[in-house]
Amino acid sequence: MTPPKSVTVRFPDGTEHRFAKDTVLSEMLTRTKPPWKEPPVALKVNGTVLGLGQPLSDAASETDPFVIEPVFFASPEGQEIYRHSSAHIMAQAVKELFPSVKLAIGPPIEDGFYYDFDLGRPFTPEDIEKIERRMKEIAAAHYVFERKALSKQNAIRFFEEKGETYKVELIRDLPEDEVITVYEQGPFTDLCRGPHVLSTRHVAAFKLLTAAGAYWRGDERNPMLQRIYGTSFPTQEALDAHLKRLEEIKRRDHRRLGKDLDLYNVMDEIGPGLVIWHPNGALIRKLIEDFWREQHLLHGYDFVYSPHIARLDLWKRSGHLDFYRENMYTPMSIDGIDYELKPMNCPFHIMVYKSHLRSYRDLPLRYAELGTVYRYERSGVLHGLLRVRGFTQDDAHLFCRPDQIEQEILKVLDLTVFTLKTFGFDDYEIYVSTRPEKSVGSMENWEHATAALESALKTKGMAYRIDPGEGVFYGPKIDLKIKDVLGRSWQCTTVQVDFNLPDRFNLSYIGEDGKEHQPIMIHRALMGSIERFFGVLIEHYAGAFPLWLAPVQVKVMPITDQQHAYADEVAGELTRSGLRVETDRRNEKIGLKIREAEKAKTPYMVILGAREVQRRKLSVRKRSGDNVGELDIPSFIERLNNEVVKKSV
């Protein structure tokens, strides 16, 4: 046997060492002691991420010297490995406690991991506790994650013998010549590509969070498995910080804040997914809508209004009945004719277009409407304001000539960025969805329109990702997603080119050449749905709406009833200057009044005692707790009006 070749290894600090190629990475680290503040989760060897239990020779490529980079927990790769190992520990615990369980998959996810099990019954909260306790024992047992390679045949046989039918199904889907790897940790073996941490003891702090049903491979025709979610961190402190963040997320939940701040309600008596806006929420909505209208007038839109129902024939012609049926409600019969609740506004806007003969000189036409639509959503997906059955789109339809597409998209992007920025959203993801398999419209049209979308984004310097084949059947689109505090992405803005409706409704304009041409139609919504946008806004601001949106902007608080006359005078002046003011005339201590104004997240509190009356001043306190100090009435009004005009976030 020839002795294993040795290689030169270079660390990030430039130091080089020689090692036999079969040296295991952990041993290499013990011998070289690199000056890292924390131990790495894994190492990158010539760019390949390897577990510390693997030898240098597992690197996918060889360079001279071998280049080593540490993979720390802080990196996405490090977290993936760490959480993946955590999932394996959970699987071992479950397998030991419930030997009949079948294992499905257990990947790391953002902020944690899960594992799907087929147990034949759900896990109870007590089960979860037991599993977590067992996991602690497994971690303490210091089982080493050992990597083994098997041929596909052997791997199938191995898991068949164990009765792990899901694993067998997974392996069968792998390519024929693929080398299958499994990881052994003590008595437990799992199919896994790896890599893993060195041993179970390296997973220091973890917590199981929830159990939920999940279909095998996410397909509802498949069996329902039991999923357990958990998370893990290298230290207890980091785990605690994460759990604290989860609490914070709960605190910002728009459903809780919606109730606390009396913004809106969804009531059993009215129906699921149907929102009533209470005065506070309605006022904020009105302000948002005012802003929207003002901006649309400035940007060359025309406003239109349309009814909530229309003849079924209209929806047949638009194609919604064919392509959108599962989201539409049952038609109602009126005087023997079927009518349908609208799931979209577009057919109405098209009818406005069709009400006249159009010249190329008329284009582009931009019809905008805050149009309320109704869509059937399965009961399980309804979620506060973020997913409802009746909602108002800030909808608009642009009709333009093919050569105007790009210019129109540019204008839409400008308005979008301005709108989102006004509400403090600077962070979003942009997707361009291209032609799906099943589509209408010529290839040429698709290419032209897709190029126009991309070119507009490039002109604006907006980074985007391509979602290949994810376009709607009728045209390419740009979607813009904002992230809420939970890290969930919500699609708000959407800009969609439509080759279908102009065709179905036989839209035309008379061109320069005196002949009929078909206009391009673009659907667009900036906030998407007012309900959803409002929900995201509540969480985004944690209920503390900026001054221009706050339902009550100033709370005037006399300390005793000796100051009531002055308080009324102050409140009157503020109100006349256009501010939304309330006076707390209750016979309560100032501490309580402040506490309640804080809870209501009122931006400014004006405190009036004998001192202020005497000096004709205001003591101003912000909801942040900042004491602004004494101001006279005109300078306070000026200060607030400035803030309102600027729409400061």
Add this chain to the structure above:
RNA sequence: GCCGGCGUAGCUCAGUGGUAGAGCAGCUGAUUCGUAAUCAGCAGGUCGUCGGUUCAAUCCCGACCGCCGGCUCCA
């Protein structure tokens, strides 16, 4: 829609096979007070709905409705 958990006063929640409690909010009274809770009293509930078991159900069982966490889909 599917899997699981939950549904008790306006809100947050406790509780029991013998028809229910707390805190906050509300009402009444006292207190006139300086930057996140003054004190006392009163009132408030067909225990989600319907059915079953039982001498007796808010509690046990079933169905339905809704909410919450997921699966899938979208604004």
